[in-house]
Amino acid sequence: xxxxxxxxxxxxxxxxxxxxxxxxxxxxxxxxxxxxxxxxxxxxxxxxxxxxxxxxxxxxxxxxxxxxxxxxxxxxxxxxxxxxxxxxxxxxxxxxxxxxxxxxxxxxxxxxxxxxxxxxxxxxxxxxxxxxxxxxxxxxxxxxxxxxxxxxxxxxxxxxxxxxxxxxxxxxxxxxxxxxxxxxxxxxxxxxxxxxxxxxxxxxxxxxxxxxxxxxxxxxxxxxxxxxxxxxxxxxxxxxxxxxxx
Amino acid sequence: xxxxxxxxxxxxxxxxxxxxxxxxxxxxxxxxxxxxxxxxxxxxxxxxxxxxxxxxxxxxxxxxxxxxxxxxxxxxxxxxxxxxxxxxxxxxxxxxxxxxxxxxxxxxxxxxxxxxxxxxxxxxxxxxxxxxxxxxxxxxxxxxxxxxxxxxxxxxxxxxxxxxxxxxxxxxxxxxxxxxxxxxxxxxxxxxxxxxxxxxxxxxxxxxxxxxxxxxxxxx
Numbered sequence: 001x002x003x004x005x006x007x008x009x010x011x012x013x014x015x016x017x018x019x020x021x022x023x024x025x026x027x028x029x030x031x032x033x034x035x036x037x038x039x040x041x042x043x044x045x046x047x048x049x050x051x052x053x054x055x056x057x058x059x060x061x062x063x064x065x066x067x068x069x070x071x072x073x074x075x076x077x078x079x080x081x082x083x084x085x086x087x088x089x090x091x092x093x094x095x096x097x098x099x100x101x102x103x104x105x106x107x108x109x110x111x112x113x114x115x116x117x118x119x120x121x122x123x124x125x126x127x128x129x130x131x132x133x134x135x136x137x138x139x140x141x142x143x144x145x146x147x148x149x150x151x152x153x154x155x156x157x158x159x160x161x162x163x164x165x166x167x168x169x170x171x172x173x174x175x176x177x178x179x180x181x182x183x184x185x186x187x188x189x190x191x192x193x194x195x196x197x198x199x200x201x202x203x204x205x206x207x208x209x210x211x212x213x214x215x216x217x218x219x220x221x222x223x224x225x226x227x228x229x230x231x232x233x234x235x236x237x238x239x240x241x242x243x244x245x246x
Numbered sequence: 247x248x249x250x251x252x253x254x255x256x257x258x259x260x261x262x263x264x265x266x267x268x269x270x271x272x273x274x275x276x277x278x279x280x281x282x283x284x285x286x287x288x289x290x291x292x293x294x295x296x297x298x299x300x301x302x303x304x305x306x307x308x309x310x311x312x313x314x315x316x317x318x319x320x321x322x323x324x325x326x327x328x329x330x331x332x333x334x335x336x337x338x339x340x341x342x343x344x345x346x347x348x349x350x351x352x353x354x355x356x357x358x359x360x361x362x363x364x365x366x367x368x369x370x371x372x373x374x375x376x377x378x379x380x381x382x383x384x385x386x387x388x389x390x391x392x393x394x395x396x397x398x399x400x401x402x403x404x405x406x407x408x409x410x411x412x413x414x415x416x417x418x419x420x421x422x423x424x425x426x427x428x429x430x431x432x433x434x435x436x437x438x439x440x441x442x443x444x445x446x447x448x449x450x451x452x453x454x455x456x457x458x459x460x461x462x463x464x465x466x
Contacts, residue, residue: 053366082372092367096385096463105381106371138463158371 002065004029004162004193005050010059010071012045019045020056021217027162029064030191034204034225037214038240043197046214047164050195051086052077064161082110085155089167091147093139099126099150100135107157118157125153129183145176149183156187163187165196201244205229213237254433257424264420265441271334271416272403272445275341279402280395282342283349287387288379290350291357301350308347314408316340321412337409337416345402352398356391357383389460396453400446407442417441 005027012020019042027033035043049056049071056071063069063083069076093102103122107113113121126132129149131142139147148168155163165184169177181203188194188207198204204211205225212222213234221234229245232238254261286301308316320343321336331339360383368378388395410419421434 051370053369078372081370086370088363088367088370090363092363094364094367094382094386096382096389096460098463106373109377109381110372110374140463155370 002029003027003062004031004064005195006062006068007050008060010046010049010061011057012042012049012054013057018057019217020049023059023217023219025212025219027193027195028209030193031209032188032194032196032207033210033212034208035195035197035212035214036199036201036204036240036244037220041214042217043214044166047086047166047195047197051081051084051164053086082158083161084164085158085160085162086164086166087148087151087155087168090171091139091144091151093147093151093154095139098136098138099131099142102139102150103135103154103157106154111158122153122157125156126150128186129153143176144172145179148172148176148180152180152183152187162193162195165194165198167197167199169198169200199244201229201241213240215240249436250430250433253428253430254437257434257437260420260424261417261437261441264415264417264438265445267414268403268406268416269445271337271341271409271414272406274338275345275402275406276399278338278342279345279349279398282346283353283395284384286346286350287353287357288384290354291383292379305347305350308344313340313344313405314411316344317408317412333412333414336412337406337414340409341402341406344405345398348398348401349395352391352394353387355394356387356389359390360386389457389464392453392457392460396450399453400449403445403449404442 003026005025007023007025010020010023011018021042023046025033035047037043045054048054050061052074055074056077059071060068061071061077061080063080069080071077093099094105097105100119100122103125104115104118107118107121108115123132123135126135129152131146131149134142134146134150139150142150152168168184169180172180177200181200184194184196184203185207196203196208208225210222211225211228213220213228213232213236215236221228221232221237228237229241232241286304289297289301292298317336317340320331320340321333324331364382364386365378368382373381406416407418409416410422413419417438421438425431425434
């Protein structure tokens with residue numbers, strides 16, 4: 001299968017402090033890559049760089065066979081953004097807009113989709129995650145899990161080719177984590193290309209095509225979940241998995 | 247004690263004219279001061295270089311000088327450098343510039359409360375920075391700053407009575423003008439106090455309605 005994303009030599013420095021120290025990553029179309037690693041390992045910063053929420057210091061990025069973009073070229077990176085959706089830890093729905101208004105804002109304002117088409121598409125997406133009846137509600141009226149499901153379909157409404165998740169279940173109540181993970185599993189099954197930063201090892205084991213272990217701003221080890229979880233090669237990976245899997 | 251209601255009834259048309267003038271000047275100035283507030287607040291909140299310092303100086307200048315001096319500056323001072331405004335527009339400009347300085351601070355305060363993650367979410371959806379500003383940040387900020395914005399609007403309405411000093415025929419001017427000939431001070435000042443109170447009450451009521459409507463998404 002073709003490469004959906006190619007990252008080469010990505011670096012991110014905050015002043016003197018280097019957080020991402022040269023990451024190479026290829027993600028195939030339809031692949032689900034789960035990034036795990038200790039706090040402060042640079043995994044969140046790495047995916048935030050892909051969406052230019054952080055400006056990378058060096059490296060290059062190619063999305064879906066397009067031109068290779070120098071990672072520190074801010075404008076060019078911002079153009080890539082239209083093909084990349086992102087779901088954040090704390091939902092970040094716009095509180096003053098209804099669920100429907102949240103859903104159609106970017107398709108109408110950025111992509112120039114007609115309001116009627118955007119609404120029809122939004123309703124179909126909301127139905128998929130069981131929230132069609134909340135279309136006229138406000139984010140504040142929804143539970144955390146419901147808000148996060150809306151945030152996922154809001155990102156999907158832009159028809160991204162790649163979807164990034166930055167710890168999408170970390171802010172949720174334990175009992176609502178499952179409903180968000182099941183939406184993500186559904187997307188994976190439909191062939192959406194996804195990069196997921198998470199501490200949900202069960203999700204990584206079950207859904208990931210490839211698990212990437214990040215530490216100290218670098219990829220220490222990656223491979224199929226069976227290999228990473230059962231027979232990690234690197235002592236640092238073993239140590240981390242022991243501490244999170246008890 | 248003689249309080250002559252019949253006198254007031256006879257003067258009612260003049261008082262009404264004065265009140266309408268007060269309303270016209272004030273409503274225009276409220277609109278312009280809000281515009282100044284939104285633009286200036288944005289410049290300050292986004293820390294635009296140079297512009298931000300200019301706006302800060304404007305705010306300090308206006309807040310630390312008497313409004314009457316500002317009024318005289320506009321009405322008597324500006325014509326000396328070739329900028330001559332009519333009585334009416336001198337009043338509108340004075341009140342707009344005065345209240346605008348306060349609205350800048352009100353809007354800046356509101357914008358400062360909008361969480362950074364809203365900006366990131368907008369960027370992730372490929373909204374342009376100006377779209378983020380007027381579609382997301384401004385509506386959220388406006389809800390926070392509405393009580394302060396209303397206070398400034400009420401102060402503006404009350405301060406419109408300063409315009410009698412340049413001879414604009416607003417409510418206070420009408421009262422003072424009549425008192426000079428009829429000496430019915432207690433009647434006239436009582437009447438215009440009640441009229442100012444009524445205007446402020448209407449303004450508060452309308453803003454209260456607006457606020458209740460705008461707060462609906464947040465009341466959970």
